[in-house]
Amino acid sequence: MLEVLHLTVRYGAKPVLKDVSFRLADGEILAVIGPNGAGKSTLVRALSGILPPECGSIRYDGRDLCALSVQERARLIAVVPQARSLPAGFTAWQVVSLGRTPYLNWLGQLSPADEELIWEAMRRTDTQHLAHRLVGELSGGELQRLLLARAMVQATPVMLLDEPTTHLDLQYQIGLLNQMVEVVRQPIAGNGNGKAHQPAALVVLHDLNLVARYADRVLLLVDGCVQAYGTSVEVLRPQLLSEAFGIPLEVMRSPNGKYPLVVPLMA
Amino acid sequence: MKGRTVHPIWIALAALLAALLLSMLVGSVSLSLVDMARVVAARLSGGEIGADLRVADTILFSLRLPRTALVALTGSALAVSGAAYQGLFRNPLADPYLIGVASGAGLGAVIVLSLRWGYDVAGLLAVPLASFSGAVLTVLMVVSLARVGRSLPVTNLLLAGVAVNSFAGALTSFLLLRSTGELRRAIAWLMGGSSMGGWQPVLAVLPYWLIGLGILMTMGHALNVMQFGDEQAQQLGLPVETTRWIIIGVSSLATAAAVSFTGIIGFVGLIVPHLLRLLVGGDYRRLLPLSLLGGAAFLLLADVLARIVMTPQELPVGIITALTGTPFFLWILRRSRSLPYWS
Numbered sequence: 001m002l003e004v005l006h007l008t009v010r011y012g013a014k015p016v017l018k019d020v021s022f023r024l025a026d027g028e029i030l031a032v033i034g035p036n037g038a039g040k041s042t043l044v045r046a047l048s049g050i051l052p053p054e055c056g057s058i059r060y061d062g063r064d065l066c067a068l069s070v071q072e073r074a075r076l077i078a079v080v081p082q083a084r085s086l087p088a089g090f091t092a093w094q095v096v097s098l099g100r101t102p103y104l105n106w107l108g109q110l111s112p113a114d115e116e117l118i119w120e121a122m123r124r125t126d127t128q129h130l131a132h133r134l135v136g137e138l139s140g141g142e143l144q145r146l147l148l149a150r151a152m153v154q155a156t157p158v159m160l161l162d163e164p165t166t167h168l169d170l171q172y173q174i175g176l177l178n179q180m181v182e183v184v185r186q187p188i189a190g191n192g193n194g195k196a197h198q199p200a201a202l203v204v205l206h207d208l209n210l211v212a213r214y215a216d217r218v219l220l221l222v223d224g225c226v227q228a229y230g231t232s233v234e235v236l237r238p239q240l241l242s243e244a245f246g247i248p249l250e251v252m253r254s255p256n257g258k259y260p261l262v263v264p265l266m267a
Numbered sequence: 268m269k270g271r272t273v274h275p276i277w278i279a280l281a282a283l284l285a286a287l288l289l290s291m292l293v294g295s296v297s298l299s300l301v302d303m304a305r306v307v308a309a310r311l312s313g314g315e316i317g318a319d320l321r322v323a324d325t326i327l328f329s330l331r332l333p334r335t336a337l338v339a340l341t342g343s344a345l346a347v348s349g350a351a352y353q354g355l356f357r358n359p360l361a362d363p364y365l366i367g368v369a370s371g372a373g374l375g376a377v378i379v380l381s382l383r384w385g386y387d388v389a390g391l392l393a394v395p396l397a398s399f400s401g402a403v404l405t406v407l408m409v410v411s412l413a414r415v416g417r418s419l420p421v422t423n424l425l426l427a428g429v430a431v432n433s434f435a436g437a438l439t440s441f442l443l444l445r446s447t448g449e450l451r452r453a454i455a456w457l458m459g460g461s462s463m464g465g466w467q468p469v470l471a472v473l474p475y476w477l478i479g480l481g482i483l484m485t486m487g488h489a490l491n492v493m494q495f496g497d498e499q500a501q502q503l504g505l506p507v508e509t510t511r512w513i514i515i516g517v518s519s520l521a522t523a524a525a526v527s528f529t530g531i532i533g534f535v536g537l538i539v540p541h542l543l544r545l546l547v548g549g550d551y552r553r554l555l556p557l558s559l560l561g562g563a564a565f566l567l568l569a570d571v572l573a574r575i576v577m578t579p580q581e582l583p584v585g586i587i588t589a590l591t592g593t594p595f596f597l598w599i600l601r602r603s604r605s606l607p608y609w610s
Contacts, residue, residue, distance in 0.1 A: 048502045074504025081502075087357075087494035089549025098492055102504030108488025108552070134548070154503070 001025050002047075002158050002200060007056035009039075009046045016042045018224045019056070026157065027198035029184060031205050031215035031232075035245050038221040040204045044162045047202070048079045060158065074102035078154035080161040083143035088136030095135060095146050096122055099153035114153075121152040121188060125179050141172035148179060152188050159183065161203040165210065173207070177214050208262040212236055212254075220244055236260045275547050279560035283339075286567035290335040291327060293571050295579045298323055333466045337528060338570045338584070339563040340469065340476050342535055344525035345369075346562020347483050348518040349536020350543075350554050354490035355514050356419055359541070363522040364533035366428035367409050368402045370435040372519070372526040375401025377439045395475045398523035405431055406515055468528040479521030480559060486514055487552030494549065532566070532585045534592025539565050541595075 002024040009017040017039045024030050032040050045051045047058060049070065058065045060076050068076070078099070086095065099121075100114045110118075122128045125145040130138060138146070144164055151159050161180065165173040180201055187199050205211050211218055211232060218235040220228040222244045228235045241249045241262060248265040292298045302323045309316045309324075316324050345363060352361040352368075363369040375397035409431050413423035492505045500507050525532070539562045540554060547553050569587040576582055 045498070050498050050501060070501055070506045071504040074502060079502040081499055085496070087549060089544065090491070090494070094491070094550060098495070098503055101492055104488070106485055106488070108491070
């Protein structure tokens with residue numbers, strides 16, 4: 001279980017995350033929502049070790065992540081960044097293979113088992129047919145799937161996805177999130193420590209209706225603070241959301257009654 | 268995948284072999300392959316070398332072989348450190364010459380040379396060491412001048428490089444003019460002519476070359492990961508800061524090795540890696556060894572040209588590389604946005 005307690009992060013003098021606490025259990029999908037500038041991407045960067053926390057702790061199964069080496073940390077947390085400015089001269093297969101970096105020696109030699117894993121991840125993200133194409137020739141949706149495959153072969157118990165659906169058409173958004181769910185339900189083998197964990201995913205999302213559909217729990221960030229944290233039914237409430245986003249919103253039930261639907265109210 | 272990795276290496280090896288042969292045979296006195304074969308056969312059999320072969324023997328083993336070795340070491344060091352700088356700064360225009368590192372290394376070398384233009388081993392070993400210090404100081408200066416926050420914009424890097432480059436160049440010229448040594452040799456050095464003969468410079472450069480290029484050859488995977496930016500590289504488990512310092516250190520070592528005895532030779536570090544990228548793509552695990560072979564071959568050919576264009580006089584090889592390199596550089600500059608291998 002990933003446990004974040006009283007996390008505070010600053011850019012210079014300005015605190016961008018204030019006293020953020022939450023838990024991410026194995027096999028759980030946590031959606032992070034909030035208006036632009038609320039600190040969602042900062043949270044991803046802090047959890048993945050890019051920004052050192054000023055205070056508070058980030059622990060996985062009791063181990064303090066900040067005390068780990070870059071390599072050890074990359075065996076626990078993988079990141080799916082937004083697909084932009086990837087080096088154009090690499091093949092799709094090479095991009096995915098770099099996900100094995102935390103398990104490789106300095107020369108980066110892949111074992112047959114590593115290669116098998118890479119092909120499996122590409123099969124599961126439907127990118128197998130792109131393997132020998134250059135990154136510069138691929139579409140945004142294809143690149144995003146490659147980055148998901150790269151995080152898959154990193155075989156970590158925690159996966160962070162930073163707005164993976166931005167710039168994608170609706171069918172690709174749904175496709176990508178379905179693949180994310182599949183990774184959580186059916187993890188890929190290949191973590192060096194031999195412990196079979198059901199991975200957890202933290203995903204930053206903009207589309208609140210996708211949140212309702214995919215997330216087990218939701219974290220609402222406003223201005224660097226946790227405004228609400230709970231199940232989607234608990235967090236996706238009209239008053240909370242209207243306040244957070246600064247516009248009147250209404251929450252309805254989907255026709256099948258299963259999911260909340262968030263709709264902006266017209267003046 | 269395997270067939271594709273073996274292929275370009277063999278081509279590069281063949282090109283290098285051809286360049287080595289040309290460099291041994293062509294010059295103000297050209298030898299034939301038959302002469303060379305006879306001399307080598309005579310040497311191998313350990314017998315007396317016939318009177319008719321004495322001249323050929325001297326030319327081959329006392330003049331051409333050490334020069335060929337020095338040029339090959341220099342070309343490979345420049346090309347590999349060029350490729351490494353491009354990968355490190357994620358900038359297609361980085362090259363030891365353009366970002367000022369080579370001039371810094373040259374300045375270091377000239378300072379030591381002006382102190383003791385000596386030919387003893389200690390004096391010779393001090394030259395690459397001084398070049399190395401000059402190279403590291405320059406790269407630190409250029410990067411810290413060009414840096415904006417966490418990013419390193421292309422324009423800033425080039426501007427800072429040009430500024431530091433001309434400053435170091437001016438200091439170098441000043442020192443050379445003040446030196447009591449032979450002015451012609453000094454000027455030839457500035458233009459990139461291998462002014463010193465014999466085996467001593469080769470032996471003095473060799474340890475730096477071996478360490479610098481030996482370590483750089485293992486950095487292919489790290490450089491690949493770094494192409495995704497510092498943030499992703501770290502999230503993929505690469506200790507970015509440490510890796511960056513190692514690459515700066517060993518690239519500067521390689522540049523220093525190249526510059527210390529052959530002088531300022533521009534554009535090799537730019538042309539060779541770019542041609543190879545166009546041919547084999549952006550994978551640094553291939554690019555680095557290919558740059559080693561290709562850089563040596565390219566500079567050897569340029570050196571052969573330098574010997575025969577104005578026989579019996581020799582041109583400094585830096586003139587040839589600049590004459591072929593400048594148009595190529597301008598072409599890259601115009602195309603760098605649309606190059607398929609670079610984002």
